[in-house]
Amino acid sequence: MPVDGRLARGDATRREVLRRAVDLASVEGLDGLSIGRLAGELGLSKSGVFAVFGSKEELQLAAIEAANAIFTEHVVDPVPASLTGPDRCRELCERWLDYSEARIFPGGCFFFHTCAEFDARDGRVHDALVARSRNWTRLLVESLDGVADAEQVVFEIEALARAANAFSVLYGDADAYRRARTGIRARLAQL
Template sequence: MVGVKVDGRLERGEQTRRQILRRAAEIASVEGLEGLSIGRLATELEVSKSGVFAHFGSKEELQLATVRAAAKIFLDQVVTPALDLPPGLARLESLLEGWLAYSEGRTFPGGCFFYAVQAEFDARPGRVRDAIAEAGRGWTTLVRDAVEGVPDLVADPDQVAFELIAFLELANAQSVLYDDPAAYRRARTAVRSCLDRAVR
């Protein structure tokens, strides 16, 4: 907008915050959220420790911000393109293929960020676990609603969504653990078979 002056310090601060969170999500996808430290991020990104601390204030706040940043990346890459399509089979297929491409293309070096951190926090009550669980529930609900929106569905949407998500997550796990790229091909075959059974 003409005549509006942007504060360069604020802009630089926000850019630094984005860089910190991107690197934090990359680390957490491999080493977990407990692998994050303000000192490590400061060293790797060549910024002051006090500067990183000023953005977050505590390790828990850093972890929560990392979960939110990873969710935003996932939303942009997987969810938003699918929601541009009308409800139906094409939207569901876009969500599923988007997830596989996000994992297979190593958006995060450890594969799916949320798959990596779920096991770390699933039995640990607290704000970080709640944030991870909320993201997981949101994805499950999204897939379930997309399944329900498919015309001529002849199966239980909750069961179909459960199976589809299981195929995706197993492909991610086998690819990361066994360095097996064929896991994604098998997942795509399993997804196709599941949809063929579920839709008349």
Template sequence: MDGRTLRGAETRKAVLARAVDIASVEGLEGLSIGRLATELGVSKSGVFAHFGSKEELQLHTVKQASRIFYDEVIAPTLSTAPGVDRVYELMSGWLEYSKSRVFPGGCFFAAVSAEFGAKPGRVRDAIAELDRTWLKVITDAIGQAGLKADPEQLAFELNAHVHAANAASLLHGDDSAYKRADHAVRAALGR
């Protein structure tokens, strides 16, 4: 890479790193090309050149957050053989992802799903697709575990437990919610 291309890649990386943090706390509507340029000390035109519009910035931010989520929650479970342990690791990994504040606002997708759930458009569609994918990951892991439960129903319930912990932790500053969610997940899996 020449120097200009390398600087452009570094700027894009820095913009997306800051954008996912802002969006986890303030939502995707809290993002602006001007704000990111100011906070990062780069030109507004330089940021605009990477994304072109607020919607494109939002879409790239969602995509970046999904990469981080995959690396933090899903990838660590891939070395575990299919079974109840993998299902549990998925859920405990999600709880740790929220508790450790990988994103300062807790779960990035909980924040932006609430913000865009009723707003039609490309950003909502991208968020909804990632939510479906996450539920499918859980459902498939349950199916492979051979549990005597409806995989879709159990996936829904497990996902609800971890999301409730995220919400309680953020709203009430109650980290004991993570222990409660872990207990509920263990009970649901018969562990």
């Protein structure tokens, strides 16, 4: 069955807008997104972009979903299913640090920035960020199945990884990721 040209163009427009939106949000936050700005930067009509998303909030929610897909592609999917326990957790953390350090998003980790932006707010955007963050934390905790204090270990690991992103972005600290890797490896080696 042939694909309607309008649907294909709409999908292409959606992907193009979302890629630019996640890059912008990683630097300026989700509040920095606007349909008019994205349309102007991409040479699209404002009405065309509005037709794809309908509102700023829908654009923000779609950006979270798109950023999560990119994160999953770079961090979760490459980890072999055969890895279990601390080895799986270590590999997930290595990929997470690689993703942040490589600046897949220009502002570092998309979720570090946007979660801080919406942490004290209510609403659908906040709830989507919380759900995504809880899923990531749960994945790390589940990788440590059988470890007595898995939630504490994951809390410490997440603190190190978040600090690496913050020190790297804010201070330009070139050693932040190395120090986080050292700390995470040491903590997991204790298990």
